[in-house]
Amino acid sequence: xxxxxxxxxxxxxxxxxxxxxxxxxxxxxxxxxxxxxxxxxxxxxxxxxxxxxxxxxxxxxxxxxxxxxxxxxxxxxxxxxxxxxxxxxxxxxxxxxxxxxxxxxxxxxxxxxxxxxxxxxxxxxxxxxxxxxxxxxxxxxxxxxxxxxxxxxxxxxxxxxxxxxxxxxxxxxxxxxxxxxxxxxxxxxxxxxxxxxxxxxxxxxxxxxxxxxxxxxxxxxxxxxxxxxxxxxxxxxxxxxxxxxxxxxxxxxxxxxxxxxxxxxxxxxxxxxxxxxxxxxxxxxxxxxxxxxxxxxxxxxxxxxxxxxxxxxxxxxxxxxxxxxxxxxxxxxxxxxxxxxxxxxxxxxxxxxxxxxxxxxxxxxxxxxxxxxxxxxxxxxxxxxxxxxxxxxxxxxxxxxxxxxxxxxxxxxxxxxxxxxxxxxxxxxxxxxxxxxxxxxxxxxxxxxxxxxxxxxxxxxxxxxxxxxxxxxxxxxxxxxxxxxxxxxxxxxx
Numbered sequence: 001x002x003x004x005x006x007x008x009x010x011x012x013x014x015x016x017x018x019x020x021x022x023x024x025x026x027x028x029x030x031x032x033x034x035x036x037x038x039x040x041x042x043x044x045x046x047x048x049x050x051x052x053x054x055x056x057x058x059x060x061x062x063x064x065x066x067x068x069x070x071x072x073x074x075x076x077x078x079x080x081x082x083x084x085x086x087x088x089x090x091x092x093x094x095x096x097x098x099x100x101x102x103x104x105x106x107x108x109x110x111x112x113x114x115x116x117x118x119x120x121x122x123x124x125x126x127x128x129x130x131x132x133x134x135x136x137x138x139x140x141x142x143x144x145x146x147x148x149x150x151x152x153x154x155x156x157x158x159x160x161x162x163x164x165x166x167x168x169x170x171x172x173x174x175x176x177x178x179x180x181x182x183x184x185x186x187x188x189x190x191x192x193x194x195x196x197x198x199x200x201x202x203x204x205x206x207x208x209x210x211x212x213x214x215x216x217x218x219x220x221x222x223x224x225x226x227x228x229x230x231x232x233x234x235x236x237x238x239x240x241x242x243x244x245x246x247x248x249x250x251x252x253x254x255x256x257x258x259x260x261x262x263x264x265x266x267x268x269x270x271x272x273x274x275x276x277x278x279x280x281x282x283x284x285x286x287x288x289x290x291x292x293x294x295x296x297x298x299x300x301x302x303x304x305x306x307x308x309x310x311x312x313x314x315x316x317x318x319x320x321x322x323x324x325x326x327x328x329x330x331x332x333x334x335x336x337x338x339x340x341x342x343x344x345x346x347x348x349x350x351x352x353x354x355x356x357x358x359x360x361x362x363x364x365x366x367x368x369x370x371x372x373x374x375x376x377x378x379x380x381x382x383x384x385x386x387x388x389x390x391x392x393x394x395x396x397x398x399x400x401x402x403x404x405x406x407x408x409x410x411x412x413x414x415x416x417x418x419x420x421x422x423x424x425x426x427x428x429x430x431x432x433x434x435x436x437x438x439x440x441x442x443x444x445x446x447x448x449x450x451x452x453x454x455x456x457x458x459x460x461x462x463x464x465x466x467x468x469x470x471x472x473x474x475x476x477x478x479x480x481x482x483x484x485x486x487x488x489x490x491x492x493x494x
Contacts, residue, residue, distance in 0.1 A: 021458035023213035027126055030199060034122045037200030041118050044111040051104035058096040062086050084264035089255050099248035102241045109238035116453050123449035125195040126210055127442050132184055132191050133209035134438035139181035142431045146174045152412050166420045216448040220459050222379055229375050232456035239364035246357035253353040257346040262336035269329050371454055378451040385443035392437035400430040
């Protein structure tokens with residue numbers, strides 16, 4: 001099904017399928033599954049196919065008209081059969097076909113736009129779910145830290161080096177972190193439902209926590225991004241085809257001012273008239289009958305010739321006959337031309353088509369500006385999230401971890417001078433920074449998915465300034481570590 005959906009569409013337009021960026025094989029599999037099963041995408045595909053079927057409908061002539069008439073009281077004709085065909089003005093069918101083709105191209109671009117939207121939605125749902133998994137792991141790690149702190153406080157309490165308030169504070173902090181952890185787990189079904197919807201699955205289907213995904217490649221310059229948006233965004237291409245369709249509407253409105261032709265062929269069946277024979281001598285019916293009566297009664301002498309004539313005249317006096325002339329059937333050719341007389345109506349139709357064409361142009365310009373604005377915002381969000389991610393990963397989280405380890409070491413020793421509140425505050429700070437780091441990671445992925453949607457596909461991996469090798473290596477190490485943790489978590493839940 002996926003091959004039919006994508007290959008058929010791309011073959012129709014003669015373009016290559018766009019590259020779909022996925023950070024791991026799991027995400028790529030989800031994207032392919034969504035392309036095959038997402039109902040909104042399938043609806044756009046069927047809409048495009050339906051638009052293609054519109055072209056042969058508008059480029060064919062109207063059905064010919066066949067009529068039959070029966071004369072009821074006419075003595076000259078019996079029936080009439082007529083066949084007529086209507087022909088529009090020259091070039092009208094071609095203009096209709098061009099308009100339907102432009103509308104089909106717009107429907108294809110709408111399919112591409114929906115495909116990109118589905119890809120972006122799958123990625124956003126996937127990365128939101130991944131953030132939930134990372135947050136669960138971070139809170140579980142903090143609970144382990146708090147468990148260790150609780151053991152230390154209990155040991156010092158047994159030695160009289162701590163008070164009961166410190167143990168209560170640790171318990172309160174554990175309860176808060178556990179509540180946050182339980183809240184993340186409670187949100188898991190909702191996150192799975194969003195991803196299932198994008199994949200076209202039942203929303204109650206179980207999905208394991210996602211695998212760790214590396215950050216997207218470095219961004220190209222903003223000018224390159226905006227140029228790519230103007231060139232490759234399917235929404236803008238669809239509006240271009242709408243403009244083309246409006247141009248064909250203007251042409252068709254002009255052709256309304258030209259006549260249409262109707263060619264006809266008519267056949268009329270003429271009846272054969274029946275009349276009294278005019279070439280026969282009329283006999284007086286009463287006299288003829290009287291003479292015959294006298295002959296039969298013997299009052300008049302029998303004369304064979306006269307008697308035969310009188311008998312024949314009386315017998316055939318009302319006999320009809322057919323004339324051989326005046327009864328041939330008729331065949332007629334006809335040509336009917338419409339007269340577009342009401343010019344005010346035609347001019348109004350042309351002006352309407354022109355105004356709609358101008359409105360489509362304004363819509364395209366408005367959409368172009370909106371996409372450029374959204375692209376600039378997405379660029380900012382990617383760069384801002386990357387800045388925050390690097391800040392927490394390279395500076396704040398390591399320093400917070402170092403501070404906690406130092407305070408924990410000092411507090412654990414009997415002669416340590418570390419204050420318990422400072423130690424507890426360092427634990428809270430470390431938790432906050434680690435959550436902010438995974439939140440920044442999610443924000444980078446979400447903004448990148450939105451930018452890919454606006455650009456009509458991923459940007460080249462060689463574009464922009466490449467990340468340092470040290471940063472890439474640390475990203476790979478973090479990815480491996482999180483994958484191991486998530487696998488262990490999934491096995492535990494299973």
